[in-house]
Each structure stands twice: as C-alpha cells, then as structure tokens.
Amino acid sequence: MSASPLVPFPARLEASEPLSERERLFRLALPAPMSHRPGQFVMVSFPGVGEAPISIACAPRDDARLELTIRRVGSVTQALHALEPGRDLGLRGPYGNGIDTALLAGQDLVLVAGGLGLAPMRSLIQALLARREAFGRLILLAGFRTPAEALFRTEYPDWTAAGMEVHALVNRTEHQPWEGQEGLVTEPIPHLGLDPGRTLAVLVGPPVMYKFVVLELAACGLSSEHIFVDLERRMKCGIGKCGHCQIEDLYCCRQGPVFRLSDLETRREALA
Ligand SMILES: Cc1cc2nc3c(=O)[nH]c(=O)nc-3n(C[C@H](O)[C@H](O)[C@H](O)COP(=O)(O)OP(=O)(O)OC[C@H]3O[C@@H](n4cnc5c(N)ncnc54)[C@H](O)[C@@H]3O)c2cc1C
Ligand code: FES
Incomplete structure (x- = not known):
C-alpha cells in the first residue's frame, strides 16, 4: 500500500474499545482493503514514539477495515491507547506467513x-x-x-x-x-x-x-x-532484514510467526 515496504501508510482509528484493564480493541479504516492470512501481523507506528508488531485480530475483510488488540505495556502501546478516534496511526504489512x-x-x-x-x-x-x-x-x-x-x-x-x-x-x-x-x-x-x-x-x-x-x-x-x-520474538523491520527476530537459521518475521512444531524440534531456542 506504500512505495517502500518500510514506509507506513496512514490508518484511521474509527473506534477503540476496552476489552480488559490493559487491552483495547482498535477498529481501523484503511486506504484500501488488506489481504491477509490469519496469524499475520502488521507493524504499527506512532509518530515520534516508535513501532511495534501487532497481530491482526480479524479475518480478512473486503471493506478496508482492520481490527487489532493492543495490550498497554510500553511507549508505543501507551501512545496508541491514548489515541482519539478520528486520528491516524501508521501501518505497514501484513507480514509473516500466517495460516493457509x-x-x-x-x-x-x-x-x-x-x-x-x-x-x-x-x-x-x-x-x-x-x-x-x-x-x-x-x-x-x-x-x-x-x-x-x-x-x-x-x-x-x-x-x-x-x-x-x-x-x-x-x-x-x-x-x-x-x-x-x-x-x-x-x-x-x-x-x-x-x-x-x-x-x-x-x-x-x-x-x-x-x-x-x-x-x-x-x-x-x-x-x-x-x-x-x-511464536513471538523481538522485531524491528518485520521483513527479514535486521536479524532481530532470528531463531537460529529461521527469521520469525518471514518464515513465522506460525511454525509447524516438527520444524522447531531441532531448534532448541525456539520454545525457550
Ligand atoms: C509477531 C508479534 C505479534 C504481536 N502481536 C501483539 C498483539 O496482537 N497485541 C499486543 O498488544 N502485542 C503484540 N505483540 C507484542 C508487542 O509487539 C510488544 O509488546 C511491543 O514491544 C510493545 O511495544 P511498546 O513500545 O509499547 O513496549 P516496549 O517498550 O517495546 O516494551 C514493553 C515491555 O515489554 C517487553 N517486550 C517487548 N517486546 C517483547 C517481546 N516480543 N517478548 C517479550 N517481551 C517483550 C519489553 O522488554 C518491556 O519490558 C506482538 C509481538 C510480535 C513479535
Ligand atoms: S524483524 Fe527484522 S529480520 Fe525479522
């Protein structure tokens, strides 16, 4: 949806509802429908604060809407929780393999x-x-x-x-x-x-x-x-470039985050 895979596109926050004390459901309007598989994630950014990987919490939809569930833990997620409906956040993705x-x-x-x-x-x-x-x-x-x-x-x-x-x-x-x-x-x-x-x-x-x-x-x-x-790993680029998410020879952001357990059995650190 943007020229470079690392440049976020704007997504409008239509509504954000509390699900629990720490989690909110974010309903977003996108510039165009996003085709994704269950299990894929997006990189969500807040200008001047940073970026975080967040899983997509809804099935693929035709109506250019996306839902995310965000737990307030640190600087990015705190800023997102404070965002008012009608304001934009940055998105890039979808990333990862997901489930077919x-x-x-x-x-x-x-x-x-x-x-x-x-x-x-x-x-x-x-x-x-x-x-x-x-x-x-x-x-x-x-x-x-x-x-x-x-x-x-x-x-x-x-x-x-x-x-x-x-x-x-x-x-x-x-x-x-x-x-x-x-x-x-x-x-x-x-x-x-x-x-x-x-x-x-x-x-x-x-x-x-x-x-x-x-x-x-x-x-x-x-x-x-x-x-x-x-699997969850620390991620920075989300596209297999920075190496932050590596599990031995696997890039969690590209070959995961969904893995067949049999593919992890020889990779001891995967489930550590
Ligand atoms: C593929 C993937 C999907 C994710 N999906 C969701 C989601 O749907 N909803 C959601 O709320 N969060 C999700 N996360 C986790 C989210 O990306 C992190 O919590 C992120 O660091 C929050 O950013 P922050 O700036 O608010 O907090 P930070 O300042 O980055 O971190 C806050 C605290 O969490 C710790 N932390 C950060 N990242 C991780 C990590 N990967 N594993 C363990 N501890 C960590 C830090 O050490 C710190 O103590 C996902 C992560 C991955 C890799
Ligand atoms: S997050 Fe950069 S290589 Fe996976």
Missing part, C-alpha cells in the same frame, strides 16, 4: 489460546466460521488468569452458535461472575475425544503454555507434524 486455511479443510481443529493469544486466534476463528462447512469439529480452548482478563467474552455465544465447541477457562474466578470453567487450559484436552488421524492443533499463547499443551495433545496421539505454534 485451505490446508485445514476437512480436518478437526483444536485451537488453544492463552491470554492475549486469543487476539490472533480470533482472526483464525472468524475465517473458519465463515466457511464452517469446510471443516470437521472446531474446538476452542481459551485460558485466562481471571474473568476480568477474559478477552472477547461477549463473542463466545456467537462462536458456539456458529458451530464451535468453546471451552473458556480461568485459573481463578476471584469471586467475579464467570460463565465458563475454572482450571488450566490443558484440563479439558483428555476429555475431548480427539481423533488423532484427522486432528490438527493451533496454539497461540505464552511459550510456557506450549510445553504443557503439547504434552496433553501428544497423550491423545497428536504428533508434532499436526501441531502449529505461533
């Missing part, structure tokens, strides 16, 4: 999201539900620390009605109202009745979650070829 949903057709899919990982997963969820008949069972396991941190909570009933088995879990309710389950995101896995011959899994969350989820999936018979993981 055509490769998932006909399979049962287990989607496991931890915390902010539900933001990129929402892009995949929307894309799968838009072609619900193309897939087998769709199972979502979404885990959070507390109900107050549960992202996109108001959308779970719609996802269920559209044909997804939704298991939302919190580690502890802290006496807040909660319509989901209490426990760890791994706990439902042995009871899902997975058919390893026709099941793929996609994991997005903190690396500590991957280890335990992979153990449970392996106990159900899923091999590492059938498990995809979304």
Whole structure:
C-alpha cells in the first residue's frame, strides 16, 4: 500500500474499545482493503514514539477495515491507547506467513489460546466460521488468569452458535461472575475425544503454555507434524532484514510467526 515496504501508510482509528484493564480493541479504516492470512501481523507506528508488531485480530475483510488488540505495556502501546478516534496511526504489512486455511479443510481443529493469544486466534476463528462447512469439529480452548482478563467474552455465544465447541477457562474466578470453567487450559484436552488421524492443533499463547499443551495433545496421539505454534520474538523491520527476530537459521518475521512444531524440534531456542 506504500512505495517502500518500510514506509507506513496512514490508518484511521474509527473506534477503540476496552476489552480488559490493559487491552483495547482498535477498529481501523484503511486506504484500501488488506489481504491477509490469519496469524499475520502488521507493524504499527506512532509518530515520534516508535513501532511495534501487532497481530491482526480479524479475518480478512473486503471493506478496508482492520481490527487489532493492543495490550498497554510500553511507549508505543501507551501512545496508541491514548489515541482519539478520528486520528491516524501508521501501518505497514501484513507480514509473516500466517495460516493457509485451505490446508485445514476437512480436518478437526483444536485451537488453544492463552491470554492475549486469543487476539490472533480470533482472526483464525472468524475465517473458519465463515466457511464452517469446510471443516470437521472446531474446538476452542481459551485460558485466562481471571474473568476480568477474559478477552472477547461477549463473542463466545456467537462462536458456539456458529458451530464451535468453546471451552473458556480461568485459573481463578476471584469471586467475579464467570460463565465458563475454572482450571488450566490443558484440563479439558483428555476429555475431548480427539481423533488423532484427522486432528490438527493451533496454539497461540505464552511459550510456557506450549510445553504443557503439547504434552496433553501428544497423550491423545497428536504428533508434532499436526501441531502449529505461533511464536513471538523481538522485531524491528518485520521483513527479514535486521536479524532481530532470528531463531537460529529461521527469521520469525518471514518464515513465522506460525511454525509447524516438527520444524522447531531441532531448534532448541525456539520454545525457550
Ligand atoms: C509477531 C508479534 C505479534 C504481536 N502481536 C501483539 C498483539 O496482537 N497485541 C499486543 O498488544 N502485542 C503484540 N505483540 C507484542 C508487542 O509487539 C510488544 O509488546 C511491543 O514491544 C510493545 O511495544 P511498546 O513500545 O509499547 O513496549 P516496549 O517498550 O517495546 O516494551 C514493553 C515491555 O515489554 C517487553 N517486550 C517487548 N517486546 C517483547 C517481546 N516480543 N517478548 C517479550 N517481551 C517483550 C519489553 O522488554 C518491556 O519490558 C506482538 C509481538 C510480535 C513479535
Ligand atoms: S524483524 Fe527484522 S529480520 Fe525479522
């Protein structure tokens, strides 16, 4: 959308809604529709402050709109949280490989999201539900620390009605109202009745979650070829030039951030 891949184009903030104490959903209007795959990210910039990689949180759309979920952690995300609707921010991308949903057709899919990982997963969820008949069972396991941190909570009933088995879990309710389950995101896995011959899994969350989820999936018979993981690394250019995101011989920004687990097995630092 701009002449050089490193020059951002303006995107107008139409609305920003709180999802939790630290996260907001940003609804953006773009100069032209952006074609992207679930799992891809954009570089978001605020003039005079800096740039940060942010996953796309909606399915590909034809209407030149894009949604991002942004957690307030440092200088860029703080500036973005303070931005008023009607103002512009900078965008470049989409970057990364993302997931080709055509490769998932006909399979049962287990989607496991931890915390902010539900933001990129929402892009995949929307894309799968838009072609619900193309897939087998769709199972979502979404885990959070507390109900107050549960992202996109108001959308779970719609996802269920559209044909997804939704298991939302919190580690502890802290006496807040909660319509989901209490426990760890791994706990439902042995009871899902997975058919390893026709099941793929996609994991997005903190690396500590991957280890335990992979153990449970392996106990159900899923091999590492059938498990995809979304990795986060420090990124600067997003286009395979600066080397900041390197995992041994892999560039997370280009060959990732979504990897087949079997491709990471010989790369010890990938899931460290
Ligand atoms: C592919 C990708 C997708 C991402 N998607 C999202 C998203 O959808 N929503 C979202 O809110 N954030 C996302 N992030 C994380 C986001 O880019 C960082 O939090 C970013 O550093 C925020 O910029 P900042 O200037 O506000 O904070 P900074 O000043 O850069 O950092 C704030 C704090 O976070 C730490 N930090 C920064 N980057 C990372 C990192 N990659 N891993 C661990 N710690 C880090 C810093 O050390 C510091 O303590 C994504 C990152 C990647 C690589
Ligand atoms: S972020 Fe620069 S090479 Fe990946």
